[in-house]
Amino acid sequence: MNIDNVMKLEFLSKSQNESFARSVVAAFIAQLDPTIDELADVKTAVSEAVTNAIIHGYENKLGTVEIVARIMSRTVEIEITDSGKGIENIEVARQPLYTSKPELERSGMGFTVMESFMDEVEVSSVPYQGTTIKMRKTFKKL
Amino acid sequence: MNVTFESIGNKLVIRINGDIDHHTCEAIRQRIDNEISKKNPKGIIFDMENVGFMDSSGIGVIIGRFKQISEKGGATSMINVKPQIRRVYEICGLQKIIGVYDSLERAVNGMA
Numbered sequence A: 001m002n003i004d005n006v007m008k009l010e011f012l013s014k015s016q017n018e019s020f021a022r023s024v025v026a027a028f029i030a031q032l033d034p035t036i037d038e039l040a041d042v043k044t045a046v047s048e049a050v051t052n053a054i055i056h057g058y059e060n061k062l063g064t065v066e067i068v069a070r071i072m073s074r075t076v077e078i079e080i081t082d083s084g085k086g087i088e089n090i091e092v093a094r095q096p097l098y099t100s101k102p103e104l105e106r107s108g109m110g111f112t113v114m115e116s117f118m119d120e121v122e123v124s125s126v127p128y129q130g131t132t133i134k135m136r137k138t139f140k141k142l
Numbered sequence B: 001m002n003v004t005f006e007s008i009g010n011k012l013v014i015r016i017n018g019d020i021d022h023h024t025c026e027a028i029r030q031r032i033d034n035e036i037s038k039k040n041p042k043g044i045i046f047d048m049e050n051v052g053f054m055d056s057s058g059i060g061v062i063i064g065r066f067k068q069i070s071e072k073g074g075a076t077s078m079i080n081v082k083p084q085i086r087r088v089y090e091i092c093g094l095q096k097i098i099g100v101y102d103s104l105e106r107a108v109n110g111m112a
Helices: A017-032 A036-057 A110-117 B022-039 B056-071 B083-091 B104-110
Strands: A005-012 A064-072 A075-082 A120-126 A130-138 B002-008 B011-017 B043-047 B075-079 B099-101
Touching: A005 A017, A017 A036, A017 A064, A017 A075, A017 B022, A036 A064, A036 A075, A036 A110, A036 A130, A036 B022, A036 B083, A110 A120, A110 A130, A110 B056, A110 B083, B002 B022, B011 B022, B022 B056, B043 B056, B043 B104, B056 B075, B056 B083, B075 B104, B099 B104
Parallel strands: B011 B043, B043 B075, B075 B099
Antiparallel strands: A005 A064, A064 A075, A075 A130, A120 A130, B002 B011
């Protein structure tokens, strides 16, 4: 599929950047005139992925989170990458209610939310090198 | 982000103003827990009218407070839930434990 537009964003893994990151992605994809629900779905999925990078990837140490968003016709593809500790067992991490940090009162629903709100979610991770979450969603025709 | 409270009988209404995400949830949690230990309510009602965005970090906050209140035999409910928040609420299965009401009055009476 031809890429119609691309943007790349890099920021420090500080929690105050979570709202900044989801707002930037929402502003970028607004050019496709998504519905309010479609826009909210993408914002929520981005928020989950960025939160995972900050809490689990870097465990609140400072690192860099990178977001690349591509527009291909009515499809958006969003890649969120950290260079943190990686995920040991992706299958287990994706299970609903699983959390490696119950002491933080995490709901363990981050991946479930991403999978519910986006059409596709791919996770690739290498221990001590980092994690990339690639998500796609196709918006309804105008 | 700020959190305000109103007591109606033995129920505590919790009004959160702003986004609920991982960045804001710790402060929200502390404010609510302080108020719960001061007032010892029999039920809590989250008024979500001024919450523009919530992700699963917010679900963690709500479930945590639900557990505290239900240990004492009380109920938790929500009002003024916008569609984005409702979808997160449903995906996370909260409808099984936390009722959503269309007005404060109904929430107060429904939890009696």
